[in-house]
Amino acid sequence: MRPSLKDKLSSLPDKPGVYIFKDERGRPIYVGKAASLRGRVRSYFQRSGQWSPKLRAMMRRVSDLDFIVTENEVEALLLECTLIKRHKPRYNIRLRDDKQYPYLKVTVGQRYPRLLFARRMEPDGARYFGPFPDSGAARRAIRAVAQIFEIATCKYDFDEKPLRRPCLYYHMGQCSAPCVRNISEADYKERVKGAILFLEGKYERLLCELKRRMEEEAERLNFERAAILRDQIRAIERIMERQRVVSTSPESKDAVAVAEFGGWACGVVLVVREGKLLERRPFPLETAGESDKGALLSAFLRQYYGSAPEVPPKILLPFEPKEMGLLRGFLSKLRGGEVEVLVPEEGSDERGLVRLAEENAKVALSQFMPAVAQKEPEEALLQLKEALGLKRLPERIEAFDCSNIMGKQAVASMAVLEWGKPAKDEYRRFRIRAENERPSDVDFLKEALRRRLRRALEGEEGWAELPHLLLVDGGRPQLSAALEVLKELGLDKDVPVCALAKGAEALYLPGQEGPLILPRNSPALHVLQLARDEAHRFAISYHRRLREKEALESVLDRVPGIGEKRKGVLLEHFGSVEAIKGATIEEIASLPGMNRKVAQRLKEALEELGG
Incomplete structure (x- = not known):
């Protein structure tokens, strides 16, 4: 134990708070709360014989600690949640966060509030609903609300300056077009109020309010307005018919x-x-x-x-x-x-x-x-250890794959499995900078492996941990390339390597003439397939993104009036040709540095290219 860590342990206060265990690079690996920081934190270092495998693995990595004193244990729990979301420590239970779970946002502070898709809650005075399990669920909710209440779901801020004409959503009956003042501010806010009640699930209260207003409008002989309210009532009642009643009391x-x-x-x-x-x-x-x-x-x-x-x-x-x-x-x-x-x-x-x-x-x-996880992961790793003759359990597997088109936009990816499960925060991408005039896939693989392993040897943060098994996508040539890089860097005795060929699912190992064929139902094979498929998926997605960016840059270079600054704004906002095709001229023109004339030219250029 480091002297600095001993000093901190001896000075811990007997008060509630949050403690943070850190690794040798100062990265938080675990956040916990305690009624007594002194008693809780010291207990980790006094009962090593009773540690679980998870705790033993964590404590091997602890090199430092920090703590924050709070007024009480509830405050400590609130702070613990905040720090876990911020740092995503490796040894905390948490919501999987390869993406941030989405929300719906109603901008209630504006004259004409809008319903928007949001990736995080901000302290901006808006009303938020969620989190939703995925973006598809959130966007379906937006469509349902727009179809019933016709409130704006676009990104334009038209409070002060109205637009010249409404967009397609108005003509589709999914927006009342407040952007062109097609509806009074009071009527629009009544729709927003109904949408909020709908999102809160207060359907009975909402129906009573809508029926009351429909009767009032009918009494005033405002039949067009009454018909709109009638359609909203019918739409909500159809939704309610599909919902299961689970309680006779109107509880939430x-x-x-x-x-x-x-x-x-x-x-x-x-x-x-x-x-x-x-x-x-x-x-x-x-x-x-x-x-x-x-x-x-x-x-x-x-x-x-x-x-x-x-x-x-x-x-x-x-x-x-x-x-x-x-x-x-x-x-x-x-x-x-x-x-x-x-x-x-x-x-x-x-x-x-x-x-x-x-x-x-x-x-x-x-x-x-995934299919591999339907069996106990430790059993699958044990079978893999025996099948490959490894000295230790392959707790960390790194898989590499490359993607390119005729040598262009070449990329490589590294996917990581820890205890048989994808560790997505450990995934890495490489944009290949091959020096050969006619580089091959093997050259791309060598470059990616060199860059990854050199960073490990240099102790670079986030790269220092070596894999217990290195997997390359391919056959004998890819295995030979990986062995060459490992020998070149002096790691051939430390890092075991194998190659897995698609189709036959043949496994190539150093020193063996023929491939090893594992049974198709083998959990060991499933682990390797998961690692390889994750690397392939990650490489393909990165390559596709680069191709889309290159295609967009090519289109933008042909449009008069779009220089480097405007090109940068468009690339950052849209990212692909398809995204611009789906945007309106008004949306493009509203971006910083753009105007309607240039936006019109851009849309025309896309149409000439078959857009």
């Missing part, structure tokens, strides 16, 4: 459950508003090796509601997680009022709802898990 509550298997886990929230089941929200979890369902449920509750815009007054659970009282305080603090957290009694309707949540969590887990 969530039922939460988690499922776990083989190091994979998934949490599910069933959203019930006014007695009706509105939606299922599944979220895969990074378990950090944790398999205790109580710890997983507690972490999921903290992570999900710590990111949610609102907390319901009641939350139903399948069992009591650890620190139930602390969780109630945490959730009540987030809500700004008391939250009832309970385990329903057997035989009750609410118990049935919790069972439904548990069943949905199991189904969602089976959908999120």
